[in-house]
Amino acid sequence: MIELAQVTKSFGSNAVLRGVDLSVGKGHSMVVIGGSGTGKSVLIKCILGLVAPDGGTVSVDGRDVTRSDRDALLARFGMLFQGAALFDSLPVWQNVAFRLLRGAQKRPKAQAREIALQKLARVGLGPEVADLYPAELSGGMQKRAGLARAIAAEPEIIFFDEPTTGLDPIMAGVINDLIREIVTEMGATAITITHDMTSVRAIADDVAMLHAGKIRWTGPVAQLDTCDDPYVTQFIHGRAEGPIETLR
Amino acid sequence: MTRALAMIGAAVLALLASIGRLILFTARALSHLARPPFYGREFAAALWQVGYLSLPVVGLTALFTGGALALQIYAGGARFNAEEVMPQITAIGMVRELGPVLVGLMFAARVTSSIAAEIATMKVTEQIDALVTLSTHPMKYLTVPRLLAATLVMPLLVAVADVIGILGGYLVATERLGFSPHVYLQNTADFLEPLDIISSLTKGAVFGFIAALMGCYFGMNSARGAQGVGAATKTSVVVAAVLILAANFLLTEAFFSA
Numbered sequence: 011m012i013e014l015a016q017v018t019k020s021f022g023s024n025a026v027l028r029g030v031d032l033s034v035g036k037g038h039s040m041v042v043i044g045g046s047g048t049g050k051s052v053l054i055k056c057i058l059g060l061v062a063p064d065g066g067t068v069s070v071d072g073r074d075v076t077r078s079d080r081d082a083l084l085a086r087f088g089m090l091f092q093g094a095a096l097f098d099s100l101p102v103w104q105n106v107a108f109r110l111l112r113g114a115q116k117r118p119k120a121q122a123r124e125i126a127l128q129k130l131a132r133v134g135l136g137p138e139v140a141d142l143y144p145a146e147l148s149g150g151m152q153k154r155a156g157l158a159r160a161i162a163a164e165p166e167i168i169f170f171d172e173p174t175t176g177l178d179p180i181m182a183g184v185i186n187d188l189i190r191e192i193v194t195e196m197g198a199t200a201i202t203i204t205h206d207m208t209s210v211r212a213i214a215d216d217v218a219m220l221h222a223g224k225i226r227w228t229g230p231v232a233q234l235d236t237c238d239d240p241y242v243t244q245f246i247h248g249r250a251e252g253p254i255e256t257l258r
Numbered sequence: 259m260t261r262a263l264a265m266i267g268a269a270v271l272a273l274l275a276s277i278g279r280l281i282l283f284t285a286r287a288l289s290h291l292a293r294p295p296f297y298g299r300e301f302a303a304a305l306w307q308v309g310y311l312s313l314p315v316v317g318l319t320a321l322f323t324g325g326a327l328a329l330q331i332y333a334g335g336a337r338f339n340a341e342e343v344m345p346q347i348t349a350i351g352m353v354r355e356l357g358p359v360l361v362g363l364m365f366a367a368r369v370t371s372s373i374a375a376e377i378a379t380m381k382v383t384e385q386i387d388a389l390v391t392l393s394t395h396p397m398k399y400l401t402v403p404r405l406l407a408a409t410l411v412m413p414l415l416v417a418v419a420d421v422i423g424i425l426g427g428y429l430v431a432t433e434r435l436g437f438s439p440h441v442y443l444q445n446t447a448d449f450l451e452p453l454d455i456i457s458s459l460t461k462g463a464v465f466g467f468i469a470a471l472m473g474c475y476f477g478m479n480s481a482r483g484a485q486g487v488g489a490a491t492k493t494s495v496v497v498a499a500v501l502i503l504a505a506n507f508l509l510t511e512a513f514f515s516a
Contacts, residue, residue, distance in 0.1 A: 060387050084393045095388040097380075099303075109392050113295065159392075 011036050012057060012167065012199065017066035018223075019052055026052050028223030029066065034216070039193050039200040041210045041231070043245060044220035045254065050203040051092070053220065054169045057201070058087060070167070085114060088165035088198075092172040094156035096144035102155050103140035106130060109163045129158040133188055150181040157185070161192055168193065170202040174209050186212035207246055210234070219245060221254065283475050287405055290397045300403040308369045308404065308470070309411035313418065319364050320357060320419035324426025327351050332435055344431060345442045346449040352423035353454045354514075359506050361419045362465030365412065366498040370473040373404055374494035377477025378487040386478070401474040405467065412466025413459040420458055457513040464509065465502045472498035 012034040019027040026049035034040040044050050055061040057068050059075055068075045075083055096105045103126040109115050110122035127137050133154040144152055153173065160168055170189055174182035186209050193200045193213075202213050210217060211231065218228040219242050227239045234246060244252030328348045335341045377400055380386050386396050424446055431437035476494035480486045 055387070058391055060390055081393050084391060087391060089388070089391045091384045091388055093383055095384040097385055097388070108394075112297070113393050 011071060012201070013067075013069045014053075014057070015067045015069075017053075017056055017068060018064045019049070019056060019061060020064055025223055027056070027063070030220070030223070030225055032218055032225055032228070034199060034201060036199055037197050039190075039202070039213055039215045040218060041202045041204060041214035041216070042218050042220055043205055043207075043210060045205065045245070048220050049223060050220055051171055054089075054171060054201055054203055058084070058089065058169070081114065085109075085163070086166045087169065088160035088163065088167070089169040090153070090156045090160045090171065090173055092175055094144070094152040096152055096155055096159070098144055101141050101143055102135075102147070103127065103130070105144065105155060106158045106162050108159060115163055125162060126158070129162050130155070132161070132192070133158045134184070149176055150178075150185070153177065153181075153185055154188070157188060157192070161196065164196065165198060167199045167201075168196075170200065170204075170213075172204055172206075173202065174204065174206050179208075182206065182208065183212070189213050205245075207248075210246075221245075279479070280475060283478070284471060286397060287401050287471065287474070290395070290402050291406065293398075295398065297399055297403055300399060301407055304403045304407035305411060307372075308365075308408050308466075309415065312365060312368055312411075312415055315364050315368055316361050316415045316419050317422050319360050320352070320422040321426040323356050323360055324348065324352055324423030324428075325430045326426075327356060327423070328427035328430040328435075332431070341435075344435075345427065345437070345445040348427035348431075349424055349446040349450050350454060352427070353420045353450060353458045354510070355506075357420040357423050358416045358458050358461035358465060359502070361412070361416050361462065362469065362502040362506070363499055365408075365415070365466065366469045366472070366495055366502060369408060370469045370498040371491050371495050373470060373473025374477040374480075375487060375491045377474060378480030378490040381478065381480050382482050382487060396478070401478070404474060405470045408466035408470035409463050410466075412469075413462040415466075416458055416462030420455075453513065457509065460513075461506060461509050464505050468501045468505060469498050472501065 012032075014030050014032040017027050017030040018025070030053060032040075032042075032053075042050050042053060052061055056063045057070075057075065059080060062076075070078070070083065070086070096102070097108070100108070103123055104111065106126035106129050107122040110117050110125060111119065123140070127140060130137070130139060135151060135154050135158065139147070139151065139155070144155070147155060157173075173185050173189060177185060189200070189202070190213050192198075200213070202209065204210060214231040216228065217231050217234050219226045219239075221241050227237060227242045229237065234242070237243065240253050244254050328344060331344045331347045331351070332341055335344055335347075377386075380400070386400075389396050389399055428439070428442055431442050432439045472494045476490040476497070480490035
């Protein structure tokens with residue numbers, strides 16, 4: 011279980027997180043929605059330790075992440091970044107098998123490649139892609155390769171940061187379905203950051219809306235459409251009018 | 259008046275903070291040098307990139323500089339009938355000063371800029387965050403191999419530059435100025451002392467360390483976007499060049515001030 015209690019984070023005078031409370035149960039898929047610049051990515055970076063929170067606590071299975079063995083903690087996580095964040099200097103299979111080629115989970119190169127090919131196949135990429143470099147792939151293929159890397163070491167917890175941004179609707183649908191399938195078959199705990207409502211409905215068990223640095227609403231995805239919170243309603247229907255200020 | 263003082267104070271504080279951050283970064287990099295894991299494949303790739311691929315630019319720089327130096331010393335020496343010392347002065351000039359300094363500056367232009375641009379791009383595309391999530395410390399994976407490779411390979415590049423620079427002087431002297439090949443080489447060999455060569459190689463190691471460190475530091479601390487990458491690249495080269503020239507003065511003082 012992942013728990014955040016009163017997490018705060020500011021960058022200079024800009025208070026991005028102002029006391030976030032959030033709980034994600036083991037094996038659940040939580041989707042965090044919210045407008046651009048509301049701190050969704052900062053939230054997951056705080057959980058991963060990529061950004062140090064100014065206050066509050068972040069715990070995984072009851073252990074404060076700031077006091078845990080960092081390498082052991084990170085070994086339990088996989089992450090798909092918004093732009094895939096594949097390493098330009100490595101071929102695709104070495105990106106996917108990165109964790110399996112070094113560190114505590116290191117294994118023979120041939121075995122690591124075999125696993126990488128299996129994971130690539132799982133996300134719909136054939137072996138012909140394995141020896142290409144990331145720059146030779148389309149945006150959708152990069153996302154798939156990033157997804158393969160995120161699941162390569164069979165993590166218990168997977169984060170997806172804007173998984174469908176920049177993709178056409180069909181490819182976005184494919185990525186959404188893949189994420190849902192993989193999370194279900196692996197039994198992983200997942201947190202997805204998005205403002206794409208199609209993704210929310212495809213991926214989420216539970217939804218949380220981040221607004222003004224706090225969790226504005228949280229609940230099962232089935233209750234999203236019947237929620238009477240005006241902020242949530244405005245967001246999910248994409249209305250310009252409502253309590254969320256928009257620039258026009 | 260008060261406003262001017264406040265601006266000066268703010269600038270001084272910002273400078274001191276920058277120096278402090280750089281010192282902390284250097285200390286962290288050095289501490290990671292001594293602790294496992296060590297990424298051998300990345301080290302080998304860095305040796306290839308910063309070392310072997312720098313040979314053409316280093317060789318050409320040294321060749322033309324050695325030739326020009328020989329011409330200048332010959333012309334200057336002719337003013338007081340001292341043309342015959344040209345081989346010795348060319349050798350000492352190349353080995354003690356121009357070899358390490360010019361290679362250091364060319365190295366900063368080629369290697370510092372490429373390290374800074376590569377790491378800054380990795381930062382803005384979240385590749386460095388990805389490294390962390392894959393349980394890999396960016397300092398160990400990106401900085402240590404480059405720092406070690408540059409520090410080890412630069413003395414070799416300087417040695418190559420010293421030899422090629424002397425060769426440039428030799429070619430000018432024997433082909434243009436009528437020096438005897440045998441006498442030229444004999445004078446060069448007799449005049450150079452071990453301390454000249456030791457100082458040259460030491461300077462190379464220090465300049466290599468500075469060049470790689472600046473590339474890594476400014477790359478890791480790059481601001482976001484294309485402008486951030488450009489600024490990091492430019493600043494890294496400028497600071498590396500200035501630090502190399504300052505370090506050259508201090509090392510020359512240390513080796514030859516007696």
